[in-house]
Amino acid sequence: MECAWKGRTNRCLGPARRRCGGCGAVAYCSASHQISHWSEHKEECDRLKQHMKHIDSLNEFPFTFSIQATIQVCEKRETRCSLLRKWGIHQLGMWLYECQCGTSVASFSCSSLTDNSWNLPDIMCPCNETVSSPSKHFCTWKEYYEWRYIPLDSPVALLLHWPLTIYHATQTGLGSRISETNQKLHIHYLGPEKELLQLAVFAELHALFPGMDVHIEFIGPAVPQCRDGQSFTLRKYARCISTDCSCRSTEDVSWGLHTSKSATVSMKLRRGFYHDCYRDIVKDSSPHLIIAPNAGIAAYSSWLPTIELIKEINVPAVFSDYCEEACNLGARYITSITGSPLSFPIQLNPFRQPMVVEDSALFLPCYSNCFLFGM
Known part of the structure; x- marks a missing residue:
């Protein structure tokens, strides 16, 4: 502190x-x-x-490690490093970027495009297609874990909060209008940083949006110059370490029992601010939804022209931040620019990352993607 x-x-x-x-x-x-x-x-x-x-509700998660990852990390009786070591994943694969001793986003320019390993056994992670398509909209981590047959002692939610936040933001921002996308969901994802080094987890969108082509434009100044304009498709889920698991197969797989083999999760990386890149991006990809995780809207002056652009194009936009106060400041900033109220108010994200941010500026617990609001 x-x-x-x-x-x-x-x-x-x-x-x-x-x-x-x-x-x-x-x-x-x-x-x-x-x-x-x-x-x-x-x-x-x-x-x-x-x-x-609201501290108790912020710290409320169904996992067996919830107390360690919330209260004990806040009280410095545990750290991100110590918990990752207990799980045997400290500084491995995609987990390398989940503690302060991990590699920085700056290393992305000279690393592989994406590390596709969970470094966990198959029973602990979603490394294969689902048994069934979602029968309802998931509202809690417990519902999602039960659907994916993942035990509640698995730490995969620490990374899956990225695609699950997209899933929840889409349901919140588009609602019933998702049926108007004609099975093609285009998302403009603003300000990516750490998630650029954990791209394999976004393959979970195959399971969450069965039969739908999902295309994400990752746009932000953290995208390295050498990756600017790079496109790729996630054809498989992130792999486990079980040698006999079918996820180790080199053959392409179909994404779920009720999906078309043509359904894709594709991505493109764009370097720069959204308001500077938008005109070029929409030549290839007009958005159904704009998402800005951990946006920090009130903290960066570069948001002003972006907010003005979003108002002009009139596309639903969902923002998240680490705590409710940051969202309050961001919401006030947006309404002062647009002269309009939020399209949906500040609300707790059920799929926030279930480990507190270490050494936050407040005694109030802060979580990645903790609260959502939209315009």
Whole structure:
């Protein structure tokens, strides 16, 4: 936890151990920094106090490791590294990017396109086609795990929150209009970073959207120059480590019992900001939905022309962020630009990543893709 006034004027005097008596969500290194911050903090204090009342629901997951991955990581009795080591996946495959000692996104330019291994046995991961198509819209991790026959001690949700958030955002942003896509779902995915190094997990969209061609344009400044314009198709699920599993086959597979072999999950990488790239992108791919995970809208001035563009083209857009307060700030920013209310309000994402962000700026638990809202 950092001092909420860090970097403003005077250097911090030590660890941030002095918590705000009103909200309890922020901390300071000294009384002087707390006093200095009050003119800003007083506007958010009551709001953060209300957020703090929701801690139990934020930490509520069905997994056997939920307490370790939430409360104990917050209290520094566990770390991401220690949990990944217990699962035997620390710094392996796609898990390499799930802790602070992992490879950075910058390495993407000189790495393979995507690592397609779960580094887990077949019983612990979705490495093959589904037994049946979804019979309903999934609303919880438990429902999804039961459908995929994954035990609740499997950590795969730590990576699957990317495709499951797309799935949930599509249901929220498009609703019944998904039937109007003619089995071709085009998504513009803004600001990808770590997920660029975990692309194999997006093959799960084959299972979540059976029989549908899903095309995703990944657009953002983190896409390396040498990958700009690169296209590829995910033909198989990420593999397990069981040597006798059918996912080890080199032959192409059909994606589910009720799907067409022609159904695809295809991707294209675009370097740059959305408002700069849009005119070129829509020559190939007009979006049904725009998604911006962990957007940080209020934190980056580059969002202004992008929000203006999204309003102009009138395409449903879903944003996520690490905590409710970040969404509040982002929502206020959007409404100030567009002059219109949100199309759907801030809501908890049931498919948020089930491990808290380490060393967040708030005592309030933060999760990747924690809350969603849209315009």
